[in-house]
Amino acid sequence: MEHWDVVVVGGGPAGAAAALAARRNRPSARVLVLDRTDFPRDKVCGDGIAAEALDVLGDLGVPPAAVTDGYPAVPRLRLRSPGGTTVERATARPSYVIPRAVLDARLIAAAQEAGAVLRRWQVRDVRVQDGHVELDGAVSAGVLIGADGAESVVRRAVGVRRNLPSQLAVALRGYAPEPPGQRGVQVITTTEQRWPAYAWSFPLGDGRANVGYGELVSGGATRAGLVEGLHRLLPGVEPDRLKAHRLPLSTGRPRQPDGRVLLAGDAAALINPLTGEGIFYAVLSGALAGAAAGSGADAGAHYRRALGHRLGGHLRHSSVVSRLSRWPVLMDAAFRAAAADQRVFDDVVALGLADGRLGVTTLAAAARSLR
Structure with a gap:
């Protein structure tokens, strides 16, 4: 059986950050990243990248300019409340809108340049043994990091329950011509109908915008209802290639288990319950998991403490505000x-x-x- 110090399942932002951190924390570590698809590949997402996510990547040795190259800063944000109050202001720091086909490819390439190995592999079986974790009877890991998204195989394998419908959103996303008057402005608009629900339109800077609509699964969401909500909140927008995805919200995040298996990003239900934002949580949790991986059998406890120290207060605030926002x-x-x-x-x-x-x-x- 082939042995690696750290195996990361999933090569998205959380997985790439985990690999980068594992190599940065312990340069001699043998790090393997497994992903079921080849890069570049599309991923259903709003594509918005907050400046704080770039800070985390910068600390991992990935220059922000290398991540954002070719995509202009988006310095303003427009918000519309359920009752119709609209506010548009410059944000303290600009965001970026980068298609995930581009972002993920850049980040996993950076992880490879740092010494991680990437393989195309769809993991089907995970078994925790004394002293290591086995994958598909072929690969063993000193520490396994599950960064394999909302439908995480790793999360299921270690017996972590799925989010309840009230802690799970579903969103529909496509690309459309940039609406008039939206250059340099991210738009998030909410509605009292089927509340809590919202739509977004994020400009890429090339004449297109990432547009989408999401709501809670517990509200009885259907594809037809999502399409209707998108057109109602963003009238005149006609996106192509509409795709749906689930969002396990942080209000249903599990307790990080002890031991050699860590969960990061969507697999850890780290999605902001107010906005559906997940890339900042992904790179931060991935970085913390990768750094903790050097602790071996104590990696889970180290990661849990680091995550609580870094995000605990924020997650408590966002959970409270999420309940109040009803x-x-x-x-x-x-x-x-x-x-x-x-x-x-x-x-x-x-x-x-x-x-x-x-x-x-x-x-x-x-x-x-x-x-």
């Missing part, structure tokens, strides 16, 4: 406060797209706007 009147109040105060706007953006928390200023401003 009342559209509270969302309207927050958006009115964001329209009146740049500091509130920045707080809201950081909570939805990165690792921010709601400060006293934001809570007080939202409370005042309720009156």
Whole structure:
């Protein structure tokens, strides 16, 4: 049986970050990345990349300019509340919109340049043994990192339950001509119909936009309903190649297990429950998992502590706000406060797209706007 120090299942942003971190933390480590498809390959996603995700990649030795090359900064964000309040402001730091076929290929190439080995392999069987983890009876790993997405084989193999329907969203995404007046502006618009639900339109800078619509599975989502919601919130937009995907929200994230098997990104249900953003969570959790992999049998405990230290407070805040957001009147109040105060706007953006928390200023401003 072929043995590797670290095996990463899934070569997306979480998996590539895990491989980069494992090699950076322990340059002699033998790191293998397994993915069921070849790169470049498409991945259903909103394609939005927050500046904080680029910070994590930069710390792993991947220059932000190498990630964003050919795609212009998107410096503004427009938000529409369920009640119709619209706010558009410059964000504290610009975001980028990069198709996943491009982003993922760049990141896995960086992991290979750092010394990781990539193979096309669809993992079917995972068995935890004393001192190692076996995959398909052919490969063994000192530590296994499951970064294989929402339908994670690794997560199922170690007995971690799936998210409940109320903790699971489904979204539809396609590409369309950039709507008039949207150059340099990301748009997120919400609605009281089938709440909580939202649509987005993110410009790529080449005349196209990534557009989509998502809602909770527990609301009875169907493909026809998703298409109707997209057209209702983004009238006149006619995307092609519509594809759907599931989003396991962080409100249903499992407790990271002890031992030699770690879960990162979507496999760990790390999707922002307010916006559906997952790339920042993916690269951050992947980086933390890769760094913890050097701890061998104690990797799970080390990773759990690191994840709690880095994201625990933010995840508690986003979970609370997610529950409060079930009342559209509270969302309207927050958006009115964001329209009146740049500091509130920045707080809201950081909570939805990165690792921010709601400060006293934001809570007080939202409370005042309720009156």
